[in-house]
Amino acid sequence: METIKETKPAATGRKAQGARTRQAILETAVDVASAEGLEGLTIGRLATELSLSKSGLFAHFGSKEDLQLATVEAARAIFIREVVGPAFEAENAMPRLWKLCEIWLDYVQGGVFRGGCFFAAAAAEFDSRPGPVRDRIAAIMKEWLSTLRRAVVAAQEAGQMDTSVDPTQLAFEFNALELGANWAFQLYGDRQAFARAREAILERLRRASTSSGAKLLPSLKAKRRGRAPARS
Amino acid sequence: METIKETKPAATGRKAQGARTRQAILETAVDVASAEGLEGLTIGRLATELSLSKSGLFAHFGSKEDLQLATVEAARAIFIREVVGPAFEAENAMPRLWKLCEIWLDYVQGGVFRGGCFFAAAAAEFDSRPGPVRDRIAAIMKEWLSTLRRAVVAAQEAGQMDTSVDPTQLAFEFNALELGANWAFQLYGDRQAFARAREAILERLRRASTSSGAKLLPSLKAKRRGRAPARS
DNA sequence: ATTTAAAACGAACGTTCGTGCTATATACTT
DNA sequence: AAGTATATAGCACGAACGTTCGTTTTAAAT
Numbered sequence: 001m002e003t004i005k006e007t008k009p010a011a012t013g014r015k016a017q018g019a020r021t022r023q024a025i026l027e028t029a030v031d032v033a034s035a036e037g038l039e040g041l042t043i044g045r046l047a048t049e050l051s052l053s054k055s056g057l058f059a060h061f062g063s064k065e066d067l068q069l070a071t072v073e074a075a076r077a078i079f080i081r082e083v084v085g086p087a088f089e090a091e092n093a094m095p096r097l098w099k100l101c102e103i104w105l106d107y108v109q110g111g112v113f114r115g116g117c118f119f120a121a122a123a124a125e126f127d128s129r130p131g132p133v134r135d136r137i138a139a140i141m142k143e144w145l146s147t148l149r150r151a152v153v154a155a156q157e158a159g160q161m162d163t164s165v166d167p168t169q170l171a172f173e174f175n176a177l178e179l180g181a182n183w184a185f186q187l188y189g190d191r192q193a194f195a196r197a198r199e200a201i202l203e204r205l206r207r208a209s210t211s212s213g214a215k216l217l218p219s220l221k222a223k224r225r226g227r228a229p230a231r232s
Numbered sequence: 233m234e235t236i237k238e239t240k241p242a243a244t245g246r247k248a249q250g251a252r253t254r255q256a257i258l259e260t261a262v263d264v265a266s267a268e269g270l271e272g273l274t275i276g277r278l279a280t281e282l283s284l285s286k287s288g289l290f291a292h293f294g295s296k297e298d299l300q301l302a303t304v305e306a307a308r309a310i311f312i313r314e315v316v317g318p319a320f321e322a323e324n325a326m327p328r329l330w331k332l333c334e335i336w337l338d339y340v341q342g343g344v345f346r347g348g349c350f351f352a353a354a355a356a357e358f359d360s361r362p363g364p365v366r367d368r369i370a371a372i373m374k375e376w377l378s379t380l381r382r383a384v385v386a387a388q389e390a391g392q393m394d395t396s397v398d399p400t401q402l403a404f405e406f407n408a409l410e411l412g413a414n415w416a417f418q419l420y421g422d423r424q425a426f427a428r429a430r431e432a433i434l435e436r437l438r439r440a441s442t443s444s445g446a447k448l449l450p451s452l453k454a455k456r457r458g459r460a461p462a463r464s
Numbered sequence: 465a466t467t468t469a470a471a472a473c474g475a476a477c478g479t480t481c482g483t484g485c486t487a488t489a490t491a492c493t494t
Numbered sequence: 495a496a497g498t499a500t501a502t503a504g505c506a507c508g509a510a511c512g513t514t515c516g517t518t519t520t521a522a523a524t
Contacts, residue, residue: 021501035360040271043482055484056502064482115360120415124356127418128267128347138419172428176412180404183352183411186359187370196404249521250471275512287514288472296512467524473517480511486504493498 022060025050026074029067034075035115037125038068038133068133075118076140083107084147093154094161094209094216100151101174101201105194108182116186119144120179145171160213170208177201254292257282258306261299266307267347269357270300270365300365307350308372315339316379325386326393326441326448332383333406333433337426340414348418351376352411377403392445402440409433 028049033041043064047057061067087103090096108116115121119141126134148171155161177197184193206214260281265273275296279289293299319335322328340348347353351373358366380403387393409429416425438446 037357042480044480053503054482055504058483059502121356123415123419124353125269127415141419169428169431172412172416172425173409173432176409176415176429176432177405179415180408180411183355183359183408184404187355187373193404196401197408199401200405200408253471274510276510285473286512287474290513291471465524468522470520470522472519475515475517477514478512481509482507484505484507486506488501488503490501491499494496 025057025060026070029071030075031114033071034113034118034121038122069136072136082112092216093158094213097151097155098217100148104178105181105197109194117182120182145175148174160210161208162210165208174201257289257292258302261303262307263346265303266345266350266353270354301368304368314344324448325390326445329383329387330449336410337413337429341426349414352414377407380406392442393440394442397440406433
């Protein structure tokens with residue numbers, strides 16, 4: 001699946017071959033890194049997986065760090081395509097905010113990346129490892145927080161959300177619940193965690209909404225029956 | 233293998249020296265692993281840091297995996313001593329629940345482990361890496377979730393919390409907010425995240441409380457002034 | 465004082481890591 | 495058809511990894 005690449009011409013020629021190979025490398029790199037980490041992503045392993053020589057692969061990037069940065073960038077493109085883009089199809093502020101959260105959960109549940117949220121994994125791995133990779137990961141996650149926050153502000157400006165709520169606070173809470181669902185799913189395979197996160201977010205959203213905003217939210221789901229018996 | 237052996241005597245003798253060294257190793261191991269990961273924890277690095285020979289250190293554990301497991305266990309002991317223990321000094325159910333959350337946040341903010349919550353880091357690192365280490369980490373985090381959950385149940389049984397609340401759901405939310413604060417602090421050094429988590433948890437707790445339970449919670453903090461201007 | 469067993473050491477093993485250097489195959493330019 | 499730039503391969507390197515082995519140091523037991 002070639003995400004973007006050249007628009008029209010069938011991409012032939014010596015030059016284009018390099019770009020195509022690079023893209024193929026990055027697709028595999030993103031997949032591997034999301035599960036085994038950006039450091040566990042070794043050049044030898046990647047080369048084997050793609051039937052390339054180590055040096056041949058390595059030539060596409062000047063260093064391992066460059067490969068990691070390129071991998072992060074590729075993951076960001078996928079994230080935007082899979083989450084942010086679709087959510088912004090909603091034009092009304094409150095539904096868009098809700099959609100942002102819901103699609104994020106779908107993005108993890110649907111296995112867009114093998115290891116769950118790519119950036120949650122990468123952030124945990126690099127948060128104590130200063131350098132450009134860490135900085136880029138932090139910046140990208142801040143983009144997401146800002147997207148959430150702006151969606152809250154937009155809902156307030158549209159009179160759909162109470163202006164007394166702090167947008168940064170709400171963005172923090174939603175992000176935390178999302179990461180919490182990702183955590184539970186990765187560690188326990190617990191699919192119910194998504195429903196829990198959805199419920200918590202929706203409830204919080206409802207409580208922060210004005211009466212006009214609340215009408216734009218989905219109605220409450222029926223109480224779940226046969227909930228797995230909570231264990232000691 | 234006499235893990236326990238003599239209870240009292242001041243731990244002298246050749247046999248005891250081994251146990252003391254082992255303990256010293258594990259202290260450093262926990263510190264290193266919390267920041268650089270359980271895999272980044274290499275035997276050579278650890279030996280250098282402790283002025284031991286690689287082989288001398290290695291002899292205390294049969295394998296790297298055993299070292300990792302022992303490190304996880306040592307971290308658990310610290311976690312229980314620093315978080316669970318102190319919180320259980322509160323005898324009343326609702327304050328205990330609140331204390332569990334608050335002390336957890338202190339435990340991250342106070343730098344008990346260099347890399348934030350040891351288990352959050354370890355879980356992210358091993359969630360796609362099957363084996364005994366992953367299993368142990370998952371079990372320990374489940375212990376924590378269960379502790380939260382039981383505290384909720386206790387509050388309900390004491391008539392301090394609404395029985396319509398699903399204890400597992402509440403435990404999930406609190407855990408998520410805690411992990412979210414840990415994430416923000418590790419990645420951005422954002423100390424405000426702890427206040428945000430506290431506020432969200434306390435608000436949620438208040439909303440789930442009965443009138444008698446609410447009286448046992450701390451009063452609302454004064455609205456924070458001079459909040460850092462939220463950036464775009 | 466001699467024996468004994470635990471603890472720590474030093475050196476080496478086979479791998480794998482990231483990274484260079486050099487050569488060859490391929491397609492585009494002239 | 496010759497020349498050139500790019501893409502990939504081959505090979506080797508130094509370092510670090512986990513691990514094994516045989517030896518030496520050390521403190522307790524005899």
